[in-house]
Amino acid sequence: MATVSDRFLGSPVRNLVLGVLYMLAVMALAVGAYVAAGWRFGDALYMVIITVYTVGYGETMPVDTPVLRGITIGLIVLGCTGMIFLTGALVQFITLNQLNRMLGFKRMNTQIDRLRDHVIICGFGRLGVMLAQELQAGGIPIVILEQAEGAVALARDLGYLCIHTDATDEEALQAAGIAHARTLATVLSNDAANVFITLSARNLNPKLEIIARGELPSTENKLLHAGANKVVLPAHIGAERIAEMILYRDTAASLPGSERMKDCEKALVSLGLDMNVVVAAAKSPAIGKTVESVEQQANGAFFIVQINRRGGEGVARPDPATIIETGDGLVLVGRGAQASAVSELFGEGRRRSFRPSRR
Secondary structure (H helix, E strand, C coil): CCCHHHHHHHCHHHHHHHHHHHHHHHHHHHHHHHHHCCCCHHHHHHHHHHHHCCCCCCCCCCCCCHHHHHHHHHHHHHHHHHHHHHHHHHHHHHHHHHHHHHHHHHHHHHHHHHCCCCEEEECCCHHHHHHHHHHHHCCCCEEEEECCHHHHHHHHHCCCEEEECCCCCHHHHHHCCHHHCCEEEECCCCHHHHHHHHHHHHHHCCCCEEEEECCCCCHHHHHHHHCCCEEECHHHHHHHHHHHHHHCHHHHHHCCCCHHHHHHHHHHHHCCCEEEEEECCCCCCCCCCEHHHHHHHCCCCEEEEEEECCCCCEEECCCCCCECCCCCEEEEEECHHHHHHHHHHHCCCCEEEECCCCC
């Protein structure tokens, strides 16, 4: 059975809460007692505060009756005792938190130093979370570098080794054990940061396998030149998944719960993609242009995964040289930022946007 001292030392948060509640109760009772003795509420509250905080200011009202003296004596004894307890609980709370943090950092650094052939993940956003889950399920040791406090807290709550730092800092990469890592995956949403991390990582470990994320197609060559072994473009992957859903729609209709379709939907949701269905009007700037030129003009904001011709013909995964004609229905895949590019190329009319279900 735990002793009183064990319980006291074991719950600093509880002690702090109890101390605050105790002081509020003592102060409320004292104020009520002074008011019942004939004092105004303001005078009673002032007297209680200067007493429990031992300020030493003069009395606003005379304490000249046995009842008032009894109230004041009780307030001094109970209030000062409560303040001592509350101060101790506050010191305990702060000290133990700092101590646990220091010991936690030391323990984490020791664990990282012992790792060999692990994977470093730069960024714990949507892709980072899924990547970490898959690697952990496969028994691969991982270290996460993340700058956002909320994401760091989430990663640590999930049991990952996570360093709260800027992944573009070479010292952060060294702290993550890049010299002994087998792979680095930089999955930040900022292309410039991914390029910089790739350059730094390649310089620190020439033999390291680097997999980098890119938002815009134009970033792929930059990442490869910076030293990435492989580049992943989430929008392209999402476009392929949409195309698969379109190409195999008959199978999907007969097998609505198929694992293939579930995987496609899961991938689209995880990539945070939007899908637009637009109709190329007669005055649209896209009329007469190729699929490739329209995508380039959109600067990677979306990709055309299907064209439904006015006559009813459907062209899935259209060739880049396919010409867009008046009345064509276009299925576009991209992120939320695609709205301005869609409006510029196709106008505001006859457009429908939706996101995949998150079931």
